[in-house]
Amino acid sequence: MKLRFAGTGDSAQVPCFGCDCLACQRARLLSCHRREPCCGEIELDGELILIDAGRMDLAARCERQRPAAILLTHYHADHVQGLLHLRWGRGESIPVYGPKDPQGCADLHRNPGILDFQPGLKPFRTLQLGRLEVTPLPLNHSKPTLGYAIEDGVNRLAWLCDTVGLPGATERFLSEWRPHGVVVDATHPDSYHSPNPESDDSPHPESHTTPRNHNNVAMALEIIERIQPSRAWLTHISHELDADFMATSRILPEGVELASDNLQILF
Amino acid sequence: MKLRFAGTGDSAQVPCFGCDCLACQRARLLSCHRREPCCGEIELDGELILIDAGRMDLAARCERQRPAAILLTHYHADHVQGLLHLRWGRGESIPVYGPKDPQGCADLHRNPGILDFQPGLKPFRTLQLGRLEVTPLPLNHSKPTLGYAIEDGVNRLAWLCDTVGLPGATERFLSEWRPHGVVVDATHPDSYHSPNPESDDSPHPESHTTPRNHNNVAMALEIIERIQPSRAWLTHISHELDADFMATSRILPEGVELASDNLQILF
Ligand SMILES: [Mn+2]
Ligand SMILES: [Mn+2]
Ligand SMILES: [Mn+2]
Ligand SMILES: [Mn+2]
Ligand SMILES: [Zn+2]
Ligand SMILES: [Zn+2]
Numbered sequence: 001m002k003l004r005f006a007g008t009g010d011s012a013q014v015p016c017f018g019c020d021c022l023a024c025q026r027a028r029l030l031s032c033h034r035r036e037p038c039c040g041e042i043e044l045d046g047e048l049i050l051i052d053a054g055r056m057d058l059a060a061r062c063e064r065q066r067p068a069a070i071l072l073t074h075y076h077a078d079h080v081q082g083l084l085h086l087r088w089g090r091g092e093s094i095p096v097y098g099p100k101d102p103q104g105c106a107d108l109h110r111n112p113g114i115l116d117f118q119p120g121l122k123p124f125r126t127l128q129l130g131r132l133e134v135t136p137l138p139l140n141h142s143k144p145t146l147g148y149a150i151e152d153g154v155n156r157l158a159w160l161c162d163t164v165g166l167p168g169a170t171e172r173f174l175s176e177w178r179p180h181g182v183v184v185d186a187t188h189p190d191s192y193h194s195p196n197p198e199s200d201d202s203p204h205p206e207s208h209t210t211p212r213n214h215n216n217v218a219m220a221l222e223i224i225e226r227i228q229p230s231r232a233w234l235t236h237i238s239h240e241l242d243a244d245f246m247a248t249s250r251i252l253p254e255g256v257e258l259a260s261d262n263l264q265i266l267f
Numbered sequence: 268m269k270l271r272f273a274g275t276g277d278s279a280q281v282p283c284f285g286c287d288c289l290a291c292q293r294a295r296l297l298s299c300h301r302r303e304p305c306c307g308e309i310e311l312d313g314e315l316i317l318i319d320a321g322r323m324d325l326a327a328r329c330e331r332q333r334p335a336a337i338l339l340t341h342y343h344a345d346h347v348q349g350l351l352h353l354r355w356g357r358g359e360s361i362p363v364y365g366p367k368d369p370q371g372c373a374d375l376h377r378n379p380g381i382l383d384f385q386p387g388l389k390p391f392r393t394l395q396l397g398r399l400e401v402t403p404l405p406l407n408h409s410k411p412t413l414g415y416a417i418e419d420g421v422n423r424l425a426w427l428c429d430t431v432g433l434p435g436a437t438e439r440f441l442s443e444w445r446p447h448g449v450v451v452d453a454t455h456p457d458s459y460h461s462p463n464p465e466s467d468d469s470p471h472p473e474s475h476t477t478p479r480n481h482n483n484v485a486m487a488l489e490i491i492e493r494i495q496p497s498r499a500w501l502t503h504i505s506h507e508l509d510a511d512f513m514a515t516s517r518i519l520p521e522g523v524e525l526a527s528d529n530l531q532i533l534f
Binding site: 011012013015016017018019020037056057059062063066077078081084085086088089090091105106107114 | 278279280282283284285286287304323324326329330333344345348351352353355356357358372373374381
């Protein structure tokens with residue numbers, strides 16, 4: 001299978017509107033450093049499967065090649081906002097798989113148009129998409145969220161985003177399943193701390209908080225260390241993390257890299 | 268004031284994803300025939316005011332010039348979806364005015380980021396934005412929706428979208444206010460009839476239905492006829508209407524034209 005990183009940014013994208021940090025300045029100058037909302041494309045046997053749908057040019061992408069299916073990790077806007085437009089298209093319906101989330105996003109479920117929303121996926125219940133076997137994996141996030149274990153009969157890829165850490169059952173599944181490649185949420189630099197309005201008066205308001213909805217780099221690397229894939233990519237990257245890498249020239253462990261938009265991997 | 272039609276399409280846009288009608292084919296070949304989601308830009312004294320925010324490249328537009336305010340007509344996705352990304356930007360907050368609609372769209376109201384959502388506007392209660400006087404006008408649509416009567420001290424512009432017909436009070440206001448220019452919803456060709464699932468078995472299932480949420484051209488022209496502006500523009504145009512105009516070479520009354528993306532008017 002072929003994996004393409006169609007977007008590797010967080011909900012603010014890179015450049016972040018109105019931000020003048022070094023990472024945002026660089027992305028305005030050099031488009032190769034831009035990061036669209038986190039999403040992926042899997043190709044096998046000439047068929048296209050999309051993972052998430054937060055890119056604003058989703059309809060244009062789908063006109064070049066109509067996807068056989070869309071896998072959603074969750075219904076936060078940065079992962080589904082492209083569907084708000086795509087749904088009003090014409091032609092055969094497009095099956096959309098994702099977690100059970102009655103709320104969905106905006107009126108997508110009430111007005112699906114050409115999108116054929118399938119019943120919410122059951123964790124660990126494998127789905128067959130063409131020759132791909134896709135197993136939904138529960139993640140830790142602020143909305144019902146699924147990662148995906150994707151296998152083409154030879155190679156195994158785990159897509160783990162958005163998440164902070166991993167639920168025990170997902171980690172046990174992955175330790176046994178032994179993916180060749182892992183794509184994992186690494187939104188924040190390690191220096192990031194969650195805003196905590198209750199401790200505003202404290203002299204060190206952020207000193208005891210850790211990220212609540214997304215991994216920082218250290219947490220992402222711990223996950224990779226425990227699963228031991230041959231290769232791993234950090235994604236859902238914030239402009240703060242890009243700026244941190246620019247400032248510190250941090251070196252990642254062997255086999256681990258920051259994903260970038262348009263990066264393609266042939267498994 | 269200067270008015271720019273930043274988008275003149277309906278929620279499907281033109282080209283509509285997956286559609287091969289003549290209008291969609293033409294828009295793929297000639298970008299001047301594309302239609303983005305319906306929205307406008309008003310410039311006065313070097314300040315930019317946006318009407319609606321459904322364009323997917325809203326953040327890029329706002330980086331070129333940061334708007335002083337955003338006026339929303341309503342919270343359907345095709346009028347607000349650009350805010351889902353813009354909100355996560357940096358810098359001074361952007362005031363956003365619109366109708367009272369507790370639901371809003373997706374989690375915009377719960378997670379506004381840099382958007383400063385103002386209390387819901389009261390119909391006919393004039394708002395001062397710089398030198399502009401802006402009066403909200405109730406419209407007929409499937410969500411709470413406001414048109415805007417906009418005056419710069421010399422010229423008067425009415426923005427009436429999305430709507431089917433006009434509420435009596437709005438029509439009385441406009442007849443007295445006498446705008447120079449009117450921009451009005453004309454989504455459908457006159458041949459369009461609302462889907463009516465209850466009459467699926469009838470041999471002429473659509474014969475007695477009229478549009479429910481948007482004007483067709485005849486209804487838009489009636490509104491213009493009653494208000495008598497010097498100039499009027501039809502907007503929120505569907506690919507079906509474009510195709511209808513291509514097929515029939517219909518001629519519009521003097522002073523009335525189909526708006527097109529990027530059209531600029533100096534009042
Ligand atoms: Mn999320
Ligand atoms: Mn996200
Ligand atoms: Mn609407
Ligand atoms: Mn609309
Ligand atoms: Zn930045
Ligand atoms: Zn069409």
